[in-house]
Amino acid sequence: xxxxxxxxxxxxxxxxxxxxxxxxxxxxxxxxxxxxxxxxxxxxxxxxxxxxxxxxxxxxxxxxxxxxxxxxxxxxxxxxxxxxxxxxxxxxxxxxxxxxxxxxxxxxxxxxxxxxxxxxxxxxxxxxxxxxxxxxxxxxxxxxxxxxxxxxxxxxxxxxxxxxxxxxxxxxxxxxxxxxxxxxxxxxxxx
Amino acid sequence: xxxxxxxxxxxxxxxxxxxxxxxxxxxxxxxxxxxxxxxxxxxxxxxxxxxxxxxxxxxxxxxxxxxxxxxxxxxxxxxxxxxxxxxxxxxxxxxxxxxxxxxxxxxxxxxxxxxxxxxxxxxxxxxxxxxxxxxxxxxxxxxxxxxxxxxxxxxxxxxxxxxxxxxxxxxxxxxxxxxxxxxxxxxxxxx
DNA sequence: AACTTTGTTGAACATTTATTCAAACTAACC
DNA sequence: GGTTAGTTTGAATAAATGTTCAACAAAGTT
Numbered sequence: 001x002x003x004x005x006x007x008x009x010x011x012x013x014x015x016x017x018x019x020x021x022x023x024x025x026x027x028x029x030x031x032x033x034x035x036x037x038x039x040x041x042x043x044x045x046x047x048x049x050x051x052x053x054x055x056x057x058x059x060x061x062x063x064x065x066x067x068x069x070x071x072x073x074x075x076x077x078x079x080x081x082x083x084x085x086x087x088x089x090x091x092x093x094x095x096x097x098x099x100x101x102x103x104x105x106x107x108x109x110x111x112x113x114x115x116x117x118x119x120x121x122x123x124x125x126x127x128x129x130x131x132x133x134x135x136x137x138x139x140x141x142x143x144x145x146x147x148x149x150x151x152x153x154x155x156x157x158x159x160x161x162x163x164x165x166x167x168x169x170x171x172x173x174x175x176x177x178x179x180x181x182x183x184x185x186x187x188x189x190x191x
Numbered sequence: 192x193x194x195x196x197x198x199x200x201x202x203x204x205x206x207x208x209x210x211x212x213x214x215x216x217x218x219x220x221x222x223x224x225x226x227x228x229x230x231x232x233x234x235x236x237x238x239x240x241x242x243x244x245x246x247x248x249x250x251x252x253x254x255x256x257x258x259x260x261x262x263x264x265x266x267x268x269x270x271x272x273x274x275x276x277x278x279x280x281x282x283x284x285x286x287x288x289x290x291x292x293x294x295x296x297x298x299x300x301x302x303x304x305x306x307x308x309x310x311x312x313x314x315x316x317x318x319x320x321x322x323x324x325x326x327x328x329x330x331x332x333x334x335x336x337x338x339x340x341x342x343x344x345x346x347x348x349x350x351x352x353x354x355x356x357x358x359x360x361x362x363x364x365x366x367x368x369x370x371x372x373x374x375x376x377x378x379x380x381x382x
Numbered sequence: 383a384a385c386t387t388t389g390t391t392g393a394a395c396a397t398t399t400a401t402t403c404a405a406a407c408t409a410a411c412c
Numbered sequence: 413g414g415t416t417a418g419t420t421t422g423a424a425t426a427a428a429t430g431t432t433c434a435a436c437a438a439a440g441t442t
Contacts, residue, residue: 155350180371
Protein backbone atom coordinates (compact mmCIF):
# COMPACT_ATOMS: atom_id res chain seq x y z
CA UNK A 1 0.00 0.00 0.00
CA UNK A 2 1.28 3.44 -0.91
CA UNK A 3 0.75 6.77 0.76
CA UNK A 4 -1.62 6.29 3.68
CA UNK A 5 -5.19 7.29 3.03
CA UNK A 6 -6.62 10.30 4.87
CA UNK A 7 -8.56 9.65 8.04
CA UNK A 8 -12.06 8.79 6.89
CA UNK A 9 -13.66 9.46 10.25
CA UNK A 10 -12.33 12.99 10.51
CA UNK A 11 -13.50 13.75 6.98
CA UNK A 12 -16.92 12.29 7.76
CA UNK A 13 -17.24 14.31 10.95
CA UNK A 14 -16.58 17.49 9.01
CA UNK A 15 -19.00 16.46 6.28
CA UNK A 16 -21.71 15.63 8.78
CA UNK A 17 -21.36 19.05 10.37
CA UNK A 18 -21.58 20.72 6.98
CA UNK A 19 -24.60 18.78 5.73
CA UNK A 20 -26.22 19.19 9.11
CA UNK A 21 -25.87 22.95 9.09
CA UNK A 22 -26.52 23.62 5.43
CA UNK A 23 -28.58 20.75 4.15
CA UNK A 24 -27.73 18.58 1.17
CA UNK A 25 -28.36 21.08 -1.60
CA UNK A 26 -26.97 24.18 0.08
CA UNK A 27 -23.76 22.44 1.09
CA UNK A 28 -21.34 22.71 -1.81
CA UNK A 29 -18.47 20.41 -2.60
CA UNK A 30 -16.20 23.45 -2.41
CA UNK A 31 -17.26 23.82 1.20
CA UNK A 32 -16.49 20.15 1.72
CA UNK A 33 -12.99 20.66 0.32
CA UNK A 34 -12.48 23.67 2.55
CA UNK A 35 -13.84 21.97 5.68
CA UNK A 36 -11.90 18.74 5.24
CA UNK A 37 -8.75 20.28 3.75
CA UNK A 38 -8.88 17.62 1.04
CA UNK A 39 -8.73 18.13 -2.71
CA UNK A 40 -11.53 17.22 -5.11
CA UNK A 41 -9.70 14.13 -6.39
CA UNK A 42 -9.31 12.67 -2.92
CA UNK A 43 -12.95 13.11 -2.00
CA UNK A 44 -14.19 11.71 -5.30
CA UNK A 45 -11.73 8.84 -5.13
CA UNK A 46 -12.99 7.92 -1.69
CA UNK A 47 -16.73 8.63 -1.94
CA UNK A 48 -17.53 8.66 -5.66
CA UNK A 49 -19.91 11.61 -5.65
CA UNK A 50 -21.63 14.18 -3.49
CA UNK A 51 -24.45 11.71 -3.01
CA UNK A 52 -21.98 9.01 -1.98
CA UNK A 53 -20.41 11.30 0.60
CA UNK A 54 -23.86 12.24 1.85
CA UNK A 55 -24.87 8.60 2.24
CA UNK A 56 -21.84 7.83 4.36
CA UNK A 57 -22.43 11.01 6.35
CA UNK A 58 -25.95 9.88 7.10
CA UNK A 59 -24.75 6.50 8.31
CA UNK A 60 -22.03 8.11 10.38
CA UNK A 61 -24.45 10.54 11.98
CA UNK A 62 -26.98 7.82 12.76
CA UNK A 63 -24.32 5.68 14.42
CA UNK A 64 -23.22 8.53 16.69
CA UNK A 65 -26.75 9.68 17.40
CA UNK A 66 -28.02 6.22 18.32
CA UNK A 67 -25.02 5.55 20.53
CA UNK A 68 -25.61 8.81 22.37
CA UNK A 69 -29.29 8.01 22.94
CA UNK A 70 -28.52 4.48 24.08
CA UNK A 71 -25.88 5.71 26.50
CA UNK A 72 -28.24 8.24 28.01
CA UNK A 73 -31.04 5.71 28.45
CA UNK A 74 -28.80 3.01 29.92
CA UNK A 75 -27.05 5.24 32.43
CA UNK A 76 -30.35 6.48 33.86
CA UNK A 77 -31.99 4.82 36.84
CA UNK A 78 -34.61 3.42 34.48
CA UNK A 79 -35.22 3.52 30.74
CA UNK A 80 -38.33 5.65 31.01
CA UNK A 81 -36.53 7.99 33.41
CA UNK A 82 -33.76 8.20 30.82
CA UNK A 83 -36.30 9.18 28.18
CA UNK A 84 -37.45 12.09 30.29
CA UNK A 85 -33.84 13.21 30.55
CA UNK A 86 -33.31 12.76 26.83
CA UNK A 87 -36.37 14.81 25.94
CA UNK A 88 -35.25 17.53 28.31
CA UNK A 89 -31.83 17.49 26.67
CA UNK A 90 -33.37 17.87 23.20
CA UNK A 91 -35.42 20.82 24.35
CA UNK A 92 -32.39 22.46 25.92
CA UNK A 93 -30.29 21.86 22.82
CA UNK A 94 -32.91 23.62 20.74
CA UNK A 95 -32.17 26.81 22.65
CA UNK A 96 -28.61 26.99 21.32
CA UNK A 97 -28.00 29.82 18.92
CA UNK A 98 -26.63 27.47 16.26
CA UNK A 99 -29.36 24.86 16.73
CA UNK A 100 -29.99 22.96 13.56
CA UNK A 101 -32.46 20.22 14.42
CA UNK A 102 -31.55 16.66 13.44
CA UNK A 103 -29.73 15.74 10.26
CA UNK A 104 -32.08 12.83 9.57
CA UNK A 105 -35.23 14.89 10.03
CA UNK A 106 -33.89 17.73 7.92
CA UNK A 107 -32.83 15.38 5.17
CA UNK A 108 -36.10 13.47 5.23
CA UNK A 109 -37.91 16.72 4.48
CA UNK A 110 -35.39 18.13 2.03
CA UNK A 111 -34.90 15.15 -0.26
CA UNK A 112 -38.05 14.39 -2.21
CA UNK A 113 -38.97 11.54 -4.49
CA UNK A 114 -36.36 12.64 -7.01
CA UNK A 115 -33.74 11.13 -4.68
CA UNK A 116 -35.34 7.77 -3.97
CA UNK A 117 -32.14 6.09 -2.75
CA UNK A 118 -31.37 8.80 -0.26
CA UNK A 119 -34.95 8.86 0.94
CA UNK A 120 -34.92 5.13 1.51
CA UNK A 121 -31.64 5.36 3.39
CA UNK A 122 -32.98 8.07 5.68
CA UNK A 123 -36.21 6.20 6.31
CA UNK A 124 -34.21 3.09 7.19
CA UNK A 125 -32.02 4.93 9.65
CA UNK A 126 -34.97 6.62 11.33
CA UNK A 127 -36.56 3.20 11.61
CA UNK A 128 -33.39 1.83 13.21
CA UNK A 129 -33.58 4.64 15.74
CA UNK A 130 -37.20 3.83 16.52
CA UNK A 131 -36.37 0.13 16.81
CA UNK A 132 -33.67 0.89 19.34
CA UNK A 133 -36.13 2.84 21.46
CA UNK A 134 -38.60 -0.03 21.26
CA UNK A 135 -35.90 -2.49 22.26
CA UNK A 136 -34.82 -0.43 25.25
CA UNK A 137 -38.40 0.24 26.32
CA UNK A 138 -39.11 -3.49 26.26
CA UNK A 139 -36.97 -3.77 29.39
CA UNK A 140 -39.80 -2.03 31.19
CA UNK A 141 -42.95 -2.67 29.14
CA UNK A 142 -44.31 -5.57 27.19
CA UNK A 143 -43.36 -5.83 23.54
CA UNK A 144 -46.52 -4.38 21.98
CA UNK A 145 -46.69 -1.46 24.34
CA UNK A 146 -43.00 -0.75 23.78
CA UNK A 147 -43.63 -0.40 20.07
CA UNK A 148 -46.51 2.00 20.56
CA UNK A 149 -44.52 4.04 23.05
CA UNK A 150 -41.49 4.09 20.74
CA UNK A 151 -43.66 5.29 17.90
CA UNK A 152 -45.20 7.98 20.08
CA UNK A 153 -41.75 8.96 21.27
CA UNK A 154 -40.53 9.38 17.68
CA UNK A 155 -43.55 11.57 16.92
CA UNK A 156 -42.74 13.77 19.90
CA UNK A 157 -39.04 13.94 19.07
CA UNK A 158 -39.87 14.96 15.50
CA UNK A 159 -42.16 17.59 16.92
CA UNK A 160 -39.47 18.92 19.22
CA UNK A 161 -36.97 18.92 16.35
CA UNK A 162 -39.22 21.32 14.44
CA UNK A 163 -40.76 23.22 17.34
CA UNK A 164 -37.24 23.90 18.60
CA UNK A 165 -36.91 26.76 16.15
CA UNK A 166 -40.13 28.30 17.44
CA UNK A 167 -39.45 28.15 21.12
CA UNK A 168 -38.72 31.07 23.32
CA UNK A 169 -39.80 29.71 26.66
CA UNK A 170 -39.25 26.00 27.10
CA UNK A 171 -41.48 25.62 30.14
CA UNK A 172 -44.70 25.56 28.17
CA UNK A 173 -43.44 22.79 25.90
CA UNK A 174 -42.27 20.82 28.90
CA UNK A 175 -45.76 21.16 30.36
CA UNK A 176 -47.21 19.86 27.11
CA UNK A 177 -44.91 16.87 27.13
CA UNK A 178 -45.92 16.03 30.69
CA UNK A 179 -49.53 16.01 29.58
CA UNK A 180 -49.18 14.03 26.38
CA UNK A 181 -46.44 11.65 27.49
CA UNK A 182 -48.20 10.94 30.75
CA UNK A 183 -46.87 7.40 30.92
CA UNK A 184 -43.36 8.73 31.62
CA UNK A 185 -42.08 9.15 35.22
CA UNK A 186 -41.66 12.93 35.16
CA UNK A 187 -40.11 14.59 38.19
CA UNK A 188 -42.60 16.52 40.26
CA UNK A 189 -41.97 20.22 40.03
CA UNK A 190 -43.62 23.08 41.78
CA UNK A 191 -43.74 25.65 39.00
CA UNK B 192 -51.36 51.28 -17.30
CA UNK B 193 -49.97 49.34 -20.27
CA UNK B 194 -50.33 45.69 -21.10
CA UNK B 195 -52.20 43.99 -18.24
CA UNK B 196 -50.04 42.32 -15.65
CA UNK B 197 -50.06 38.54 -15.40
CA UNK B 198 -52.29 36.99 -12.76
CA UNK B 199 -50.24 37.12 -9.59
CA UNK B 200 -52.31 34.48 -7.82
CA UNK B 201 -51.87 31.90 -10.54
CA UNK B 202 -48.12 32.51 -10.60
CA UNK B 203 -47.97 32.23 -6.82
CA UNK B 204 -49.95 29.00 -6.85
CA UNK B 205 -47.47 27.48 -9.26
CA UNK B 206 -44.53 28.81 -7.27
CA UNK B 207 -45.93 27.43 -4.04
CA UNK B 208 -46.31 24.00 -5.61
CA UNK B 209 -42.75 24.11 -6.88
CA UNK B 210 -41.15 25.29 -3.63
CA UNK B 211 -43.31 22.85 -1.72
CA UNK B 212 -42.21 19.87 -3.77
CA UNK B 213 -38.57 20.79 -4.28
CA UNK B 214 -37.63 23.07 -1.42
CA UNK B 215 -36.09 26.51 -1.76
CA UNK B 216 -32.64 25.50 -2.94
CA UNK B 217 -33.58 22.64 -5.23
CA UNK B 218 -36.26 24.67 -7.00
CA UNK B 219 -34.59 26.59 -9.79
CA UNK B 220 -35.77 29.81 -11.37
CA UNK B 221 -35.79 27.97 -14.70
CA UNK B 222 -38.39 25.64 -13.20
CA UNK B 223 -40.34 28.69 -12.06
CA UNK B 224 -40.29 30.06 -15.60
CA UNK B 225 -41.43 26.73 -16.98
CA UNK B 226 -44.17 26.24 -14.38
CA UNK B 227 -45.60 29.75 -14.64
CA UNK B 228 -45.00 30.21 -18.37
CA UNK B 229 -43.49 33.59 -17.57
CA UNK B 230 -40.15 34.94 -18.72
CA UNK B 231 -37.28 35.88 -16.37
CA UNK B 232 -37.88 39.60 -16.79
CA UNK B 233 -41.53 39.35 -15.72
CA UNK B 234 -40.78 37.38 -12.62
CA UNK B 235 -37.92 39.63 -11.59
CA UNK B 236 -39.94 42.73 -12.32
CA UNK B 237 -42.76 41.48 -10.12
CA UNK B 238 -40.88 39.78 -7.29
CA UNK B 239 -37.35 41.19 -7.38
CA UNK B 240 -35.48 37.98 -6.69
CA UNK B 241 -35.83 34.30 -5.94
CA UNK B 242 -35.99 35.16 -2.26
CA UNK B 243 -38.71 37.74 -2.94
CA UNK B 244 -40.77 35.20 -4.82
CA UNK B 245 -40.23 32.70 -2.04
CA UNK B 246 -41.38 35.16 0.60
CA UNK B 247 -44.64 35.82 -1.21
CA UNK B 248 -45.09 32.11 -1.78
CA UNK B 249 -44.75 31.52 1.95
CA UNK B 250 -47.38 34.15 2.70
CA UNK B 251 -49.67 32.76 0.03
CA UNK B 252 -49.33 29.22 1.33
CA UNK B 253 -49.93 30.27 4.93
CA UNK B 254 -53.08 32.14 3.98
CA UNK B 255 -54.52 29.13 2.16
CA UNK B 256 -53.43 26.68 4.81
CA UNK B 257 -54.88 28.68 7.69
CA UNK B 258 -58.14 29.21 5.87
CA UNK B 259 -58.42 25.48 5.24
CA UNK B 260 -57.80 24.66 8.89
CA UNK B 261 -60.23 27.30 10.09
CA UNK B 262 -62.92 26.05 7.73
CA UNK B 263 -62.47 22.48 8.90
CA UNK B 264 -62.63 23.44 12.58
CA UNK B 265 -65.64 25.71 12.18
CA UNK B 266 -67.75 23.31 10.16
CA UNK B 267 -67.31 20.53 12.72
CA UNK B 268 -69.82 19.99 15.51
CA UNK B 269 -67.24 21.36 17.93
CA UNK B 270 -63.75 22.81 17.66
CA UNK B 271 -62.12 19.90 19.43
CA UNK B 272 -64.07 17.45 17.27
CA UNK B 273 -62.82 19.40 14.26
CA UNK B 274 -59.26 18.97 15.46
CA UNK B 275 -59.69 15.21 15.53
CA UNK B 276 -60.90 15.38 11.95
CA UNK B 277 -58.05 17.65 10.96
CA UNK B 278 -55.44 15.34 12.47
CA UNK B 279 -57.01 12.39 10.72
CA UNK B 280 -56.90 14.30 7.46
CA UNK B 281 -53.21 15.08 7.92
CA UNK B 282 -52.43 11.44 8.55
CA UNK B 283 -54.40 10.38 5.50
CA UNK B 284 -52.72 12.97 3.31
CA UNK B 285 -49.34 11.62 4.34
CA UNK B 286 -50.23 8.36 2.63
CA UNK B 287 -50.36 9.99 -0.80
CA UNK B 288 -47.56 8.98 -3.11
CA UNK B 289 -46.59 12.58 -3.73
CA UNK B 290 -46.84 13.60 -0.10
CA UNK B 291 -44.46 16.43 0.68
CA UNK B 292 -45.20 17.48 4.25
CA UNK B 293 -45.85 21.16 4.91
CA UNK B 294 -44.09 24.00 3.13
CA UNK B 295 -43.57 25.93 6.36
CA UNK B 296 -42.10 22.97 8.21
CA UNK B 297 -39.83 22.05 5.31
CA UNK B 298 -38.65 25.62 4.92
CA UNK B 299 -38.09 26.08 8.63
CA UNK B 300 -35.67 23.16 8.56
CA UNK B 301 -34.05 23.93 5.22
CA UNK B 302 -33.21 27.59 5.69
CA UNK B 303 -30.61 28.08 8.35
CA UNK B 304 -29.22 31.19 9.99
CA UNK B 305 -27.68 32.31 6.72
CA UNK B 306 -31.21 33.32 5.65
CA UNK B 307 -32.31 35.24 8.74
CA UNK B 308 -35.13 37.12 7.01
CA UNK B 309 -36.69 34.00 5.60
CA UNK B 310 -36.33 32.22 8.91
CA UNK B 311 -38.07 35.03 10.72
CA UNK B 312 -40.88 35.07 8.18
CA UNK B 313 -41.45 31.34 8.56
CA UNK B 314 -41.37 31.51 12.32
CA UNK B 315 -43.93 34.34 12.22
CA UNK B 316 -46.27 32.42 9.98
CA UNK B 317 -46.05 29.29 12.08
CA UNK B 318 -46.81 31.44 15.09
CA UNK B 319 -49.86 32.87 13.32
CA UNK B 320 -51.04 29.33 12.70
CA UNK B 321 -50.61 28.44 16.36
CA UNK B 322 -52.39 31.63 17.41
CA UNK B 323 -55.36 30.73 15.24
CA UNK B 324 -55.60 27.32 16.87
CA UNK B 325 -55.45 28.97 20.31
CA UNK B 326 -58.14 31.43 19.31
CA UNK B 327 -60.47 28.72 18.03
CA UNK B 328 -59.80 26.49 21.02
CA UNK B 329 -60.71 29.34 23.36
CA UNK B 330 -64.32 28.85 22.27
CA UNK B 331 -64.22 25.63 24.28
CA UNK B 332 -61.48 26.05 26.88
CA UNK B 333 -60.24 28.90 28.97
CA UNK B 334 -57.55 31.09 27.56
CA UNK B 335 -54.51 29.59 29.31
CA UNK B 336 -55.51 26.04 28.57
CA UNK B 337 -56.20 26.95 24.94
CA UNK B 338 -52.64 28.15 24.58
CA UNK B 339 -51.17 25.01 26.05
CA UNK B 340 -53.40 22.84 23.88
CA UNK B 341 -52.53 24.86 20.79
CA UNK B 342 -48.86 24.46 21.52
CA UNK B 343 -49.28 20.72 22.05
CA UNK B 344 -51.29 20.53 18.85
CA UNK B 345 -48.51 22.23 16.90
CA UNK B 346 -45.99 19.79 18.32
CA UNK B 347 -48.15 16.86 17.21
CA UNK B 348 -48.76 18.33 13.77
CA UNK B 349 -45.03 18.86 13.30
CA UNK B 350 -44.50 15.28 14.34
CA UNK B 351 -47.08 14.01 11.87
CA UNK B 352 -45.55 16.16 9.11
CA UNK B 353 -42.26 14.32 9.56
CA UNK B 354 -43.53 10.91 10.62
CA UNK B 355 -45.74 10.91 7.53
CA UNK B 356 -42.80 9.82 5.42
CA UNK B 357 -42.18 6.91 7.74
CA UNK B 358 -45.68 5.56 7.98
CA UNK B 359 -46.86 2.36 6.49
CA UNK B 360 -49.81 1.60 8.70
CA UNK B 361 -51.64 4.64 10.01
CA UNK B 362 -53.55 2.81 12.73
CA UNK B 363 -50.64 2.71 15.16
CA UNK B 364 -50.07 6.42 14.87
CA UNK B 365 -53.75 7.07 15.39
CA UNK B 366 -53.58 4.95 18.53
CA UNK B 367 -50.64 7.04 19.72
CA UNK B 368 -52.53 10.25 19.14
CA UNK B 369 -55.50 8.99 21.10
CA UNK B 370 -53.18 8.30 24.02
CA UNK B 371 -51.20 11.51 23.96
CA UNK B 372 -53.99 13.89 22.92
CA UNK B 373 -56.38 12.36 25.43
CA UNK B 374 -58.20 15.65 25.95
CA UNK B 375 -59.70 15.41 22.45
CA UNK B 376 -63.14 13.83 21.88
CA UNK B 377 -62.03 10.89 19.75
CA UNK B 378 -64.69 8.64 18.29
CA UNK B 379 -64.91 5.26 19.96
CA UNK B 380 -63.73 2.56 17.64
CA UNK B 381 -63.73 -1.20 18.04
CA UNK B 382 -60.40 -2.06 16.43
C1' DA C 383 -52.46 60.98 -33.20
C1' DA C 384 -48.41 61.64 -30.52
C1' DC C 385 -46.43 60.80 -26.05
C1' DT C 386 -45.70 58.70 -21.71
C1' DT C 387 -45.81 54.92 -18.76
C1' DT C 388 -45.04 50.38 -17.54
C1' DG C 389 -45.17 45.33 -17.99
C1' DT C 390 -42.95 41.93 -21.15
C1' DT C 391 -39.39 39.76 -23.76
C1' DG C 392 -35.40 36.61 -24.20
C1' DA C 393 -30.78 36.62 -25.23
C1' DA C 394 -26.76 37.38 -22.63
C1' DC C 395 -23.91 37.58 -18.27
C1' DA C 396 -20.91 36.41 -14.58
C1' DT C 397 -20.72 32.88 -11.03
C1' DT C 398 -20.97 28.80 -9.18
C1' DT C 399 -21.89 24.06 -9.54
C1' DA C 400 -20.36 18.94 -9.42
C1' DT C 401 -17.03 16.33 -11.52
C1' DT C 402 -12.90 14.62 -14.23
C1' DC C 403 -8.19 13.08 -15.30
C1' DA C 404 -3.43 13.03 -16.50
C1' DA C 405 0.41 13.78 -13.94
C1' DA C 406 2.99 13.65 -9.55
C1' DC C 407 3.84 11.43 -5.57
C1' DT C 408 4.69 7.99 -1.87
C1' DA C 409 4.99 3.83 0.51
C1' DA C 410 5.19 -1.13 0.30
C1' DC C 411 6.97 -5.24 -2.15
C1' DC C 412 10.34 -8.23 -4.76
C1' DG D 413 16.98 -0.16 -5.58
C1' DG D 414 13.83 -0.58 -9.01
C1' DT D 415 9.08 -1.61 -9.70
C1' DT D 416 4.46 -1.31 -8.79
C1' DA D 417 0.04 -0.06 -7.13
C1' DG D 418 -2.73 2.96 -4.95
C1' DT D 419 -3.47 8.03 -3.34
C1' DT D 420 -3.28 12.77 -3.90
C1' DT D 421 -3.06 16.76 -6.65
C1' DG D 422 -5.29 20.86 -8.75
C1' DA D 423 -6.16 22.87 -12.95
C1' DA D 424 -9.72 22.27 -16.22
C1' DT D 425 -14.53 21.21 -17.91
C1' DA D 426 -19.20 21.44 -19.10
C1' DA D 427 -23.44 22.45 -17.32
C1' DA D 428 -26.50 25.01 -14.51
C1' DT D 429 -27.32 28.78 -11.51
C1' DG D 430 -29.64 33.50 -10.42
C1' DT D 431 -29.95 37.79 -12.52
C1' DT D 432 -29.75 41.77 -15.85
C1' DC D 433 -31.09 44.99 -19.46
C1' DA D 434 -31.86 47.18 -23.83
C1' DA D 435 -35.46 46.70 -27.01
C1' DC D 436 -40.41 46.13 -27.47
C1' DA D 437 -45.49 46.59 -27.09
C1' DA D 438 -49.81 47.93 -25.32
C1' DA D 439 -52.68 50.81 -22.47
C1' DG D 440 -53.67 55.58 -20.45
C1' DT D 441 -53.13 60.63 -21.01
C1' DT D 442 -53.12 64.90 -23.45
